[in-house]
Amino acid sequence: MSTFTPNDLRKGLAALRWPLRLTWAGMLAETVVQSFWPLMTVVLLTLAALMLGLQDSVMVEVVWSVAVVAALAGLWSIYYAVRRFRIPSRADAMARLDASLPGRPIQALLDDAAIGSGDEASMAVWRAHKARMAARAAAAKPVPADLRVAKRDPYALRFVAVLAFAVALLFGSIWRVGSVADMAPGAGGLATGPVWEGWAEPPRYTGRPTLYLNDLPAGALELPKGTLITLRFYGDVGALTLAETVSGRPAEGTDASAPAQDFTVLQEGIIAVEGPNGREWAVAVRPDAAPEVEIVGEPEVAALGEMRLPFAARDDYGVEAGEARISLDLVSVDRRYGLTIDPEPRPEIVVPLSMPISGNRAEFEENLIDDFSKHPWANLPVTLRLSVLDAAEQQGESEAMELSLPGRRFFDPAAAAVIEMRRDLLWSRANAPRMAQVLRTVAYRGEDVLRTETTALRLQRLIERLELRARYGIDDEVQEDIAEDLWGLAIELEEGVLADALERLRRAQERLEAAMRNGASDEEIAELMDELRRATEEYLRQLQRQQAQQQQQQGQDGQQQQQQGDSMQMTQDDLQRMMDRIQELMEQGRMAEAMEALRQLQEMMENMRVTQGQQGQGQQSPGQQAMEGLADTLRQQQGLSDQAFRDLQEQFNPGANAGESQGNEGRNGGEGRGQSHEGQQGQGQGEGQRQGQGQQGQGAEPGSAEDLADRQRALRNELRRQEGRLPGQGTPEGDAARDALGRAGRAMDGAEDALRQGDLAEAIDNQSQAMEALREGMRALGEAMAQEQQNQQPGQGTAESDRRADNRDPLGREQGNNGADSSDGPLAMGPGGAGRARELLDEIRRRSGETERPEVERDYLNRLLDRF
Template sequence: MANYSKHDARRGLKALRWPLTFTRAGMFAEAFWQATWPLATVVLAALAVLMLGLQDTVMVELVWFAAVVATGAAIGALVYALRTFRIPTRAAALVRLDETLPGRPIQALLDEQAVGDGDAASTAVWRAHQARMAERAARAQPVPADLRIARRDPYALRYVAVLIFAVALIFGSIWRVGSVADMTPGGADGLATGPVWEGWAESPRYTGRPTIYLNDIPEGTLEVPVGSLITLRLYGEVGALTIAETVSGRIGEVPPASAPEQDFTVNQSGEIAINGPGGRTWTVAVLADTAPTIEVLDGPETTALGEMTLPYAASDDYGVEAGEARFALDLPEVDRRHGLAIAPEARPEITASLPMPFTGDRTEFEEALVEDFSEHPWANLPVTVVMTALDAAEQQSETEPFQMILPGRRFFDPLAASIIEQRRDLLWSKDNSTRVAQILRAVAHRPDDVFRREVDQLRLRRVITKLETFASYGLTDEQQEDISRDMWDLALGIEEGDLADALERLRRARERLEQAMRDGASPEEIEELMRELRRATDDYMQQLSRQAELDRQNNEENPRNQQSENQMQMTQDDIQRMMDRIQELMEQGRMAEAEQALRELQEMLENMQVTQGQGGEGQSPGEQAMEGLAETLREQQGLSDQAFRDLQEQFNPNAQAGESQGNEGRDGGQGRGQEHSQGGQGQGQQGDTEQGGEGNEQADGEAQGEGALADRQQALRDELRRQQGSLPGSGTPEGEAARDALDRAGRAMDGAEEALRQRDFADAIDNQSQAMEALREGMRALGEAMQQEQQDAQQGQGTSESDRRAEARDPLGREPGSNGSVGTEEGLLQGEDVYRRARDLLDEIRRRSGEGERPDVELDYLKRLLDRF
């Protein structure tokens, strides 16, 4: 480093040759762009205007003015470029490159020692400094050019010019630039020697196809949609070019073939010919626009409130624009009896616009017409519906008449239904007014037996008075409409009554629960609102049950109105399962899904049809559930007995079916008791068994082949699952305990079914025992829940002496006497079934024997009881 010389410094600068060259080239591009961007902007804008052919659509004077302006702007931009542009020097490039390096090493290499030139030590230091600077300079990289000119072009005119030029490249033509030469003073002479033409084929807007510039289309086949507009422009000497076409089908007054401007519409396939110098001929193939198609997909679906949903499908090659449905009375299909026997008054067709998709493609879609015609005079009468579809070309098609019953609201209350029937007769013809008044008087003859509210009686009396008064002078259309409105409101009030209140409570409960979920309420508040929703749902279901009964009666009288096999019905079990699912979603924090399920439940409740359970009349839901669980327990006991018999016969193959020792049914006999027979039906009388030993064995073998017991176990599990959905006492500790017990019973039944399919009868019997134990526990918890509900129903009453005595009873139902002794054994069985009471006692003994905190003396006593029984 001490021997570093000037020669070494020059050699270090030569190492910067390529970084310096690239830096200088970048500076050249930077200076050139900064000087020429105005000129490039003007040139690109002028070319874009010429390529788009704007000069052909305006006056020549305006074209000349624009040309002068563009030329002046181009000259100004060129002068600006010549004055601004400077070729960058090598020194400037060195300075820019040096500015990117720390310590300015290039400048240091160019410097010379000014002080201490004769001092050896000073010279050595200077050379060491230059050596370090040379090392830094060797690491130099080319400096990129800075092409940003935002400060010079604050309005971004260069981008505007580039955008217009890009549009011209896509939609314009480079050949249009030459048309400006025709506007020069010598251009007319050029046209005289060579006429030119231009043409466009513009497709209808609804097709979405672009406009075709015919000058760019060679001779051959030209495909355009029907209705396309052809525009041709001829320039030069008149008559040098002529046009011949057979696509428009024009007749009458037609412009001459040599007219400079010609427009016509393509209506058919044919030819378009431009005859003359530079002319062309095209064979036009018309792309036909087919008419739309529409069809009714299925019969209407009707809600309980009379809203109709009629599905349909429509399609068109370019999209359906609109549609409508027209309903007309199908008079031949009307049952012409009673008030409908006379000729009806003429009424216009019902016209309803068909809904179209808001977004998406309309070329093929399925939609549904949703309307409510409950108040129309034709409601619940035969009609024919014709649907019509219209496309953008105003082509129209319609369906064949579709026969249906015009859906309307169904009234289940007998009084409301009779008023609606007379309203229909009144709207059928004004001549029925006297008859309608007489029938309504007969309906209201004994008001105490008919009306639930006095206000309904007064409203009906007012309707009868108005009808009789107006009928005596001749009923007008306005009076007919006014009375029919009063009759509708009266029937609606009678029909809804308490049902409307129950529905409103249900809606309020749902809205409160949704709001709580959106506001992030606490789990306790959501649980309380969920219990309120369950109570409101129960009230609403009770109101609907009466209507369901009337609906079944109506179906029995009119078989045509019966539900189809595919129509969905909802039972109380379905509703309970949905509500349990909603509560489960809320507990998991999936509030959005729970809110959606809640809305679906509300819609189904408003539109549902109730199916009655199979419980006995006059029984509460708890009693029905208890009876169903008791039946399930008996059937499970029967299956367990059957599995035990098969287990014995599995290890004793020489025994006849049902004759294993100790294998007697509950009704006696050789294994053919009521719990052993297929389906649980008793066949266990000893006389029958003695007469048909072999026959019964054979029947069992055929009926209970492989998997028969497992199938019965699966069916019993399904029945238990259904009973769980309608279990009362939801939200109470007792009710939840009953549900938990039934869940355990269901899992045990699943295990028993799997074991039976594998012919593992021992494991199956164990699982069946667990299922029966869980069923008994669930029945006990359900009984406690029912008892708690009865106590809650007695508002304002304290715990009576009898209740306190009941709580003090022992498991056998005996009340304690004085000094802890048993007082009496009266009412030991408490009027219940002996076998059921015995099972309950055994369950209670088992429960107490499992409580280790009890005294040893009591536990020994309970153990002896279990060993004995």
Template structure:
């Protein structure tokens, strides 16, 4: 291009020479890009296809057809520039630069004065105008080139070609382009350049990349065991040969030459490609070591029987899965009493090992957490063996270890006796007559051994069932059913069904004392100590509620005798736990007795002189608590009916067995699942009416509670309709919403009652009232609003939170059982998502 020169019409134009040249160069770039983009697109597409080796994986006819299409496209791309290339001129560049400046100063500098050339005033104005244009032109900057061709390429073919070429650069090779030379018709001999290709693809689980053999120089190479070697030969058949000793299979002498060879690396050896351009490698096989696993410590057992067994596993590429196999060590069992006879055959217990969710699996430590308390082998000697598997199906099984299968320990003597007979029943059905006799002896005088009549009746029912059925032989289903009932009875005897907080605290103290006498483990004692803390806290809440019901006079009478802070109580419990951990059980028992006596002396008596009846708000609170309990019972019954719908034959006996009339009636009662829907609906309707009555007893300030009860009523109406339509799953959801609304209403009502009592206690000095509001009978600070804690009202069952955890665990367990119907597991998953 000739040097660009400006006319010397005005000295000011010399200042724009640089921006003008850059603008002109940008216009040339625009013209070239707009004219040559089809040629670049075709070139990138063809080169990318050749680099990826597509010509080697498709039929030869397809290659020829693609070559014709590429040739036509290349011709069109060559014609396109001649028809669309525009040569930019100096004038166009000057005009574009001038258009980028305000007022077009360059054009003004190139103009001449048309009139008034002889007038001094006109000349002065013209010169001033020219000076301003010079200053404005001096600010000129090069105009950027517009390289967009989107209007000429609406389908973005240029970007497709660029992406295709980038993929070829990453996954392809320039050396593959030469293979197309051997496809030319009439080409004789081998084509120049490489005439073979090869890949070494390690197993995916190793995480190692695929190697392109043409990129490897002759010499030694290390490959993992199981690496797949693929070699492709091009040109005349037999011109190249492949010899290898890494597969260990050998090659028959009469085998015909092949153009594609696949084999795996099973041992160290050589790979030789003989012929023009051939290579050879000494392959060192990297062995795949078997995984390893071992028990890393003694099992840790919680008070409720959950076992946590630490283990360590490792593998060179990562452990895929593992399992623990538990078998009964019959030789180590103390064969006395119910264990003297031969046990029934039971399969080994197999549980999967916990694998890490995050991080690698090459070396890790985890814990096997399971609860075997209900298993027949609980608290019996067993052998446990851990095994792991890696991705190459290699398995390692550790040597069996001896241990006592952890299970829940029962400290109540009667509960422990029931559990022992349950174990004997599961040991062998032949123990049934002996079990009946022992249970009859234990329950001969129920008033002396049972705390409640309900527990005695439950045991008597199991004895009668077992006595009747044992005469005709027990089935497996009946054996499991009676064992489950005995387990539930033992839990009831161990933990009790205590609604009163003081009795619950006494029970926790008794269990802790029994545990110390029986030499319980530190973990069990710690768990029972936590239970005692919770029971004591509930008792404190009962004291606070009683104080709120008492008048101010009684508060003053009790103020001097019940001033023990929460810190004092905490220090006493910490002292007891410290003595137990140090092994000083005698001192710990003495301190526990002192704590029990102290708590007994703190009981708040009822019906003292001057104490009136319950207020309407308190009566409404009691009524709502009863409604919540009944709603929970209705929901439990609906859930049991739903289970029976999915498994109607779960509790039936084997046909052909005959019994007396009592047996037939009992079995008939057990085989009526899902038919109590209408009766539950009627009870739901009655509960709805009772809620309306309770709502009318709310005090005037209970507006928030009234709104919550309205929502509970609507949910009860929907639950009733679902029950009548036999839509049990929807009914349970509606009942859950009703219980949530009832709890919210009780919390709101409790706040309203506390606020009313706080206002009534406002007689007297402000300082005295403030102290009375901020201190409970034990001298502790209450909440900021001076009201009672709503947690006591929510604890409507013996252990609401513990029971909720048990329900959630049971729902999770059942949702993971694949043998259950799909609709039942869907419903259980919806329950988990909701709660």
């Protein structure tokens, strides 16, 4: 039987000593906060107002009125505190602590048995009860104080007071509190002496704070140029005077004893407040340098005339705005033909410079991008100057740049003639009679020059209007109107409004040939080459539709034999290879060979028939061919990425035996496993990829970064060919596949650039992005093929698609020859592929946790884990 003695009671109460004391302290803090928060609010608000100097900014009457209100509020808050403040007793603390425990054990320990004291059994029960209560009391913890006064302060005035006091501590001064004493009756300037205050406010664009001069000791003081000095003198007029030499204003024209003094710091000198409590500073001016701007490169001109001019600007505080001014260099103009007469006066071309939207404008680089093709000075010598302005309205200019104002180039002779006449009209209206004669010469036998009767009729109407206006005078509005019509006519002659795909293809070939013959820039040739690719794709689609219609109307066998005897056969891959060869020759500067190859392409296109494979004979559809080609490209890109990763490993761990582990792709990044790690040429696809690079890979050492870059470029060209023959154009799925392949191509370009610069980590990131985009493109292409099969009418399915459909399991997966799930699909989407993916992820996680590996390698592995 348990016993509970008085000694046990004392021990139990002793264990409550500290919880009881802390609970009492919390109750004391609670009653202090709840009683004195109004007084604290009044005191903090009053101190904040005085430290911020608000009493010096208003009239004395207002100050005394606020003082009376503050005093009344203080008296009321003291009365409020006296009524509510009570020091808590020990019994109160014990009662609160006891209430926080279950069963109020402290009170039970202090109780005595009322009855049954003579019964030993009853007392045994009583002692057992006290023992349980002592165990509960031993677990007592201090009761936290309730400091919330939100019910008594619903408008949070106490927080407003604390915030105002914090602002006063940061931006005010404790010395300003004493200035309120000067406003007492009988405490004028004669009793306490004169008082002054001063502020130095730098220009806002410098970002520097305002200085309170009363807090600054006498001595050296550095201020930005343009700083506004404000001084206020209080007391008898003349007791305090100002002496300064920083503003540059004449001393005889100013009143040194005026109560209000305002001036701007423009030069070095002194600022002195002379008189009682005066002070003097030697001011050093921090100059505000003028902004600077310079042209950092030659202008880049696109094929359609858009100019991109890089420039750099800087300023010590930041550039606010800028502009480019372009003026005609009349001395350098070739004054022939329509330019022999004096030009009509035209203002300079003023173009605003682009500024960074965000970030620091103290130093930046931007591009001036604009199209001046329609301006009369296009392709004429001009002088270009850039100028920038800072917040102080200081201006900086660049050195003058002499150049020919970039504009669109026209390769069609008739279009070039029309543009030249437009320039002559805008040069001077006096050229109108000569222009009409030249345009009539262009319109003579227009069927040999102009491609459509509509264009010829439009040119004839322009000539008649020009002759009529030249006879009666041309005003500004008519001049601009005719110039706009001439521009539209030139664009129509250059690009045409051709609806026929073959005619559009011929026009693209002619424009490209003219550009090569006239020495166009690389950017213009690249853009015209892209236009030729688009026109070829459109022509191929039209030719395919025409052949399909002919095969439906006539017997396929007889028609096929007739076409085979009368025309050439060429696949889309052959066309893409020919165009890639032309582009490669142009990039190498072999223009004569490129023009010859272009003429051969043109002759082939005249008589060619595109072969798509005969249905029912085991050949694949275009979608299946594209899918297999993309899968092959993905495997090759994976091989290149593996090799780049091995090279990155060897940079930080030269002794690693990469290439010897199971499943290693090898140093050469080939498709076959187990290839040599020392850079030997493997067999299979890796070798085939090298052979397909042409001349670009001949000079690079096998396995080097340059060799990797050449192989990456060859893979990019292969993707461009595949993108050109991708089916499903015009459908959402087909457009999504093309967008994904476009992203893959841009990532491949970035990988090639990084490889040539030796940045393997950046190249691997770009290759990873390219592979992800290829996967998205293949998924979208698969959806496009499925949608196309759903849209086919009964009887239109191919034998190959029927065979593949029969070879699928109930889940839609392709089966191997033995009935097992196949892994020959584009991405090996079967269980084996999932298991392989898990193995790769586990291996990456294991390697990322090995601390002995280089930091760069582990960072790359962590990025792979984040991505996948």
